[in-house]
Amino acid sequence: MTAGLTTKTVKEILVDIDKCTGCRACEMACSAYHATPRYSSINPSKARIRVVCDEINDEYVPIRAGDYTPSECNGRHIYTIGGKQYSECSFCGASCPSRDYFVEPDSGLPLKCDMCESVPALEVPMCVKVCGAEALTYVEREVKREEKEQVKRGEIEIGLESLVKKHGVQAVIETMAQISKGLKP
Amino acid sequence: MRYAETGFNLEIDLSRGSIDKVETDPRDTELYLGGQGMAAKILFERVPADVDPFSPDNLLIFSTGLLHGTPAPAANRTVVNTFSPQTNLMSHSLFGGFFGPELKYAGYDRIIIRGKAPDLVYLYINNDKVEIRDATHLRGKGTTETGELIKKELNDQKVQVAAIGLAGENRVFMASIDHNHASAARGVGVIMGDKRLKAIAVRGTKELNIAHPAEMFEICQDIHLKMAASSGCGDWMADDEDDSFHHNHFAWGNARKRIKNYWSDELQERWTRWKYDHMDRQTGCYNCPKKCRNVMSWPGKPRFGYKCFGKDTYHMAAFLELDFSYEILGIAQEYGVDSYATPQVMAFALELLEAGILTDKDFPDMPADSRGRFFYLLEKIVRREGIGDILANSVSHAAKQIGNGAEAYDHNTVKKFEQLPIKLGKVNPAFFLMLATGEKMSITQIEGSFPQDPLPTQEERDEFVKKWEAVPDDKFKEYFRNWKKKSEISDEATCDIVEWNEAMHYIDDAIGTCGFVSSFRGQFGGAVPYHVNNIPGIIALATGMEMDQQKLWKTAQRIRALVRAVNVRRGLRRKDERPPEDHWAVRNEEYEQNLLSKYYEFKGWTSEGIPTRQKLENLDLGYVADDLEQRGILKIDASATAGRPSAETVTG
Ligand code: SF4
Ligand code: SF4
Ligand code: SF4
Numbered sequence: 001m002t003a004g005l006t007t008k009t010v011k012e013i014l015v016d017i018d019k020c021t022g023c024r025a026c027e028m029a030c031s032a033y034h035a036t037p038r039y040s041s042i043n044p045s046k047a048r049i050r051v052v053c054d055e056i057n058d059e060y061v062p063i064r065a066g067d068y069t070p071s072e073c074n075g076r077h078i079y080t081i082g083g084k085q086y087s088e089c090s091f092c093g094a095s096c097p098s099r100d101y102f103v104e105p106d107s108g109l110p111l112k113c114d115m116c117e118s119v120p121a122l123e124v125p126m127c128v129k130v131c132g133a134e135a136l137t138y139v140e141r142e143v144k145r146e147e148k149e150q151v152k153r154g155e156i157e158i159g160l161e162s163l164v165k166k167h168g169v170q171a172v173i174e175t176m177a178q179i180s181k182g183l184k185p
Numbered sequence: 186m187r188y189a190e191t192g193f194n195l196e197i198d199l200s201r202g203s204i205d206k207v208e209t210d211p212r213d214t215e216l217y218l219g220g221q222g223m224a225a226k227i228l229f230e231r232v233p234a235d236v237d238p239f240s241p242d243n244l245l246i247f248s249t250g251l252l253h254g255t256p257a258p259a260a261n262r263t264v265v266n267t268f269s270p271q272t273n274l275m276s277h278s279l280f281g282g283f284f285g286p287e288l289k290y291a292g293y294d295r296i297i298i299r300g301k302a303p304d305l306v307y308l309y310i311n312n313d314k315v316e317i318r319d320a321t322h323l324r325g326k327g328t329t330e331t332g333e334l335i336k337k338e339l340n341d342q343k344v345q346v347a348a349i350g351l352a353g354e355n356r357v358f359m360a361s362i363d364h365n366h367a368s369a370a371r372g373v374g375v376i377m378g379d380k381r382l383k384a385i386a387v388r389g390t391k392e393l394n395i396a397h398p399a400e401m402f403e404i405c406q407d408i409h410l411k412m413a414a415s416s417g418c419g420d421w422m423a424d425d426e427d428d429s430f431h432h433n434h435f436a437w438g439n440a441r442k443r444i445k446n447y448w449s450d451e452l453q454e455r456w457t458r459w460k461y462d463h464m465d466r467q468t469g470c471y472n473c474p475k476k477c478r479n480v481m482s483w484p485g486k487p488r489f490g491y492k493c494f495g496k497d498t499y500h501m502a503a504f505l506e507l508d509f510s511y512e513i514l515g516i517a518q519e520y521g522v523d524s525y526a527t528p529q530v531m532a533f534a535l536e537l538l539e540a541g542i543l544t545d546k547d548f549p550d551m552p553a554d555s556r557g558r559f560f561y562l563l564e565k566i567v568r569r570e571g572i573g574d575i576l577a578n579s580v581s582h583a584a585k586q587i588g589n590g591a592e593a594y595d596h597n598t599v600k601k602f603e604q605l606p607i608k609l610g611k612v613n614p615a616f617f618l619m620l621a622t623g624e625k626m627s628i629t630q631i632e633g634s635f636p637q638d639p640l641p642t643q644e645e646r647d648e649f650v651k652k653w654e655a656v657p658d659d660k661f662k663e664y665f666r667n668w669k670k671k672s673e674i675s676d677e678a679t680c681d682i683v684e685w686n687e688a689m690h691y692i693d694d695a696i697g698t699c700g701f702v703s704s705f706r707g708q709f710g711g712a713v714p715y716h717v718n719n720i721p722g723i724i725a726l727a728t729g730m731e732m733d734q735q736k737l738w739k740t741a742q743r744i745r746a747l748v749r750a751v752n753v754r755r756g757l758r759r760k761d762e763r764p765p766e767d768h769w770a771v772r773n774e775e776y777e778q779n780l781l782s783k784y785y786e787f788k789g790w791t792s793e794g795i796p797t798r799q800k801l802e803n804l805d806l807g808y809v810a811d812d813l814e815q816r817g818i819l820k821i822d823a824s825a826t827a828g829r830p831s832a833e834t835v836t837g
Contacts, residue, residue: 021468021469022469023472025258025409025472029256029406032256032398042392042393043290043392044290045389046390052342100341130409132409132412133413133469
């Protein structure tokens, strides 16, 4: 079977932590941009970007908020880059229970970076615009990618069947229930 | 709704252990803006003139500036005010970083601290939750160390902490309050220590409202990007390795000796290497694109951050090289001492030893080399051990206590406060007036808008004024165009220049903007992002108040006069307004006193430097005039008080 090629625009914010001074202007601006009405109030704790101080290295790392996760990672990686160690958390954008970043302080609901999508669109996202130190840069890339073949239903059936054979029906049902609890509708 | 400010004070009484959130009167904001302006009003109203700085009735006020927390870039200077045991006058101190904005987001414009705790405590502010917590386990801990420990204890890395070190705990007069690597100098740590308050930790997650949001954001965005691109603001010393200016011109030791050709290429290269081999990074303050602070790790010593002339004071006092400053700064910063005043106290002590006024018996087991001696003295001072107990009271007080001719070595203080060691040839008239009459105690907090030196050619001067946006009035352009020789400038121009220089600091310290992008920086190059012509518009957009250049100027003068009144009530008079006798080699007493009289008159002050009723009333400070009259400080002027109840009928 052949799949068609589609073009997609990938928006990226490049982060140069060597340039970040930890000034938190990005937090200020993001919170202003997402206030209603726009810019009417400032509150960095509502920003979708947080400047986190990497505790092992003592470097400032601006992190944009990604998806909500109900559980924290069990066992985190420590990476060595150029002779310096970094905790995985220092780069992770998840709104996660192990820290209070990316949680709306009043409602407790998770916050997520929306790349400042708006009508009319901004030339560059707010956080990038205010970063005078040029630690943040915005790039758009066109990527062509193959459309993934839809997995045929039969394959899931085969897979499930083998799981049932191995673990029993009850265990699979319970696991399914467990997994689906954590999934957002 | 209140805009740009929260409308609440946090009132803490450490003696009673009480915590109150008190709503403020928006009319006061109109008159005094915030920061030092509001603090001066509070000190005037609530601390009687005879209260001893070490009394529980002395207040220690941490203020945000009016623009803190708004999109205004570089609005982050937290202002600390109290009464100082060193000068017995109002202490005025500032520190950069993140504390002030965080306090606003927690819902408070300022913290007013009264009383004394029975033992060491710290204040924890988390929005509406405010606690006075035990801090006995933090006794003796360093300033940044305390910040780290508190963050761990509260399990919150986003908390902003301001703390004192051992020096503050021991009521050393030169003690500072430190936050990250920013330092509040000029005599405030001693009172925090006296109140047994080790630290304040703040976390805020509330909204701050802006009156005209979209316009405010746009204007600030514009200034922000200009600041990022401009070399006319921020601390150029963070990157400029040529520091011949301070080393060839400022005096070494106890403000004593100038070494005119000290600087050399070889030295610069060596020092530059020391710096970059040990610099971790450069950091900035909240919502500012500059990075003025160099963060250093010197082997075997605590990490520290420095700005500006702060890297020179220790080695210049000790006649050593930069590596010595790098060695001692981390330790000194953790102890929490003012890096401008402290080295002078130490150099003063060593001069007394050399002169035989102090003897070896006063310095038991002191090493023989300068390096060792400075480390030794630092330990003695912060612990108040032996001679350190006297030296910890600053140069002026120590000189009196030691006696036996020591007073003659106290030759670099004004109003009992240590000054920058600038000993020059001829008087620069504006600097004479600023040093004499300034009440922010350090010249760096008074000078700054009008250039320090004339430009050599007429073309250069003409060119300079063409691009000069910051001037409050075109007359300053004329003054500059016609200014050829440093000491030759009319008295009229001198008075105007001093008033402008001062006014910008009074504005910055009320709205919370950093001097490096405003009041201090214009003297070097003229192109500052904030000036008296654009600040009014920004205040209006942020707060919704009406504001224009004239009104802002008047507000600055109002705060200036109020600060003067606060100090006049505590005894400040003309006799105290003398720059050190050896500050310039050539002096002319008659000319200087004449200039001082002219300046007093220009300011609307009496020949003793006391604001007149008429001046005070013009500045909406009639209540201050009443008070000064009741105390007999101002004579009651029958014509001016016509129709008003006589002051004699009111008891003072
Ligand atoms: S604005 Fe830029 S330099 Fe400042 S904290 Fe954010 S990423 Fe870092
Ligand atoms: S891209 Fe926009 S939404 Fe995302 S972090 Fe930056 S300012 Fe916030
Ligand atoms: S100019 Fe420098 S000192 Fe001033 S706020 Fe910006 S980073 Fe801080």
